Amino acid sequence: MNLVESFRIAIRALGANKVRSALTMLGVIIGVAAVILLVSIGTGVQAQITGQISGLGSNLLFVLPGKMEGGGSGGGTASAKKFTLDDVAYLQTRLGSENLVIPELAGAADLRVHNLTMNGQIAASNENVADAAVGTIQSGRWYARGEVVGASRVVVIGSNVRDTLFPGQDPLGSTLDVNGQSFRVIGLLEKKGGGIGGSQDNIVAMPITTAQTLLSTRDISELLVRVKDPANVDSVKALTQIALRPRFSDQFSVFTQAQTLSLLGTILGTLTAMLAGLASISLLVGGIGIMNIMLVSVSERTREIGIRKAVGARTYDILSQFVIEAIVLSVLGGTVGILVGAGGSWALSAFVATKVTFWAVALAFLFSAAVGVFFGVYPAWRASRLDPITALRYE
Helix, strand or coil: HHHHHHHHHHHHHHHHHHHHHHHHHHHHHHHHHHHHHHHHHHHHHHHHHHHHHHCCCCEEEEEECEEEEECCCEEEECCCCCHHHHHHHHHHHHHCCCCCCEEEEEEEEEEEECCCEEEEEEEECCCCHCCCCCCCCEEEHHHHHHHHHHHCEEECCCCCHHHHCCCCCCCCCEEEEEEECCCCCEEEEECEEEECCCEEECEEEEEEHHHHHHHCCCCCCCCEEEEEHHHHHHHHHHHHHHHHHHCCCCEEEEEEEHHHHHHHHHHHHHHHHHHHHHHHHHHHHHHHHHHHHHHHHHHHHHHHHHHHCCCCHHHHHHHHHHHHHHHHHHHHHHHHHHHHCCCHHHHHCCCCCCCCCHHHHHHHHHHHHHHHHHHHHHHHHHHHHCCCCHHCCCC
């Protein structure tokens, strides 16, 4: 009996128990869909973040409190001394007016307009905010130096904030409550989409002095240094380290764009691989389900196997039939899982960056096929080893 005949018999056997076959495939479908979905999220977020950092230009330095590996000065510790606005002014003096020192402060925000509420994220900076990574103005304006000095209650809002709290309205000039304090909306940001911490369109940007008062802190999350000439990035980095070392010892880090991209690529790549590994566990569970059902099938069809062997079926014929049944279950389940995973990735793209890659699809499909072979061999081998006389006597 050739493989075509074995395949036909296998399909007929699976069709005779449609519900059981579908439930057996469900474990594989869930596993493959989970692998594709989680890998697409990890890959999409990684591509988005690295793209945004690359788009900022090669003349940017990231200065963080704490000691970090790869940063030239080392990596982040929760107890590290934080930057303040005095450090910003000091560093600006040391680097000269041609290079911009931009402070950044982030925090949680409870936003309200009348009876409409939402959770947002504060993104605060100084008058050089247009050179930071906050976003691009769609309408209105950024806050000016006088508003930073005066700690004015003005905000520039993201598109989700506009859509949620000002539906169908022009928000410019309107009042918005942030953490119980009233602010005037002076600008609207262009839509950016999802990010690793959720949508980046949920932010409210305000003067950093205002944010410090609102959040009851003098600390700054990080500093950005915009170097006028990209050719001088390394020398400005060295000068930044020299300027800050007397104040912070070695408890700070200075990253160039290339170092930041490399570090983020390593972290996000590891995270994506870990997510794929966790999702693959469900594929193993699906494989065990296939083996369990195939063993049940062997038990139920013992008499059929005996008859086939009695009329001349070889051990190879029995073996190939049951292996093909297991492979068909896993391959069909893998195909449906790919469609479900790709559809789920598309649906989630409205909330977080996703990117379905060929290697993720190929890996999930090949792994599902391998699961079918691996977990189908033992039941098939057991069926092929049945003694025809004993099988014919089986009731």
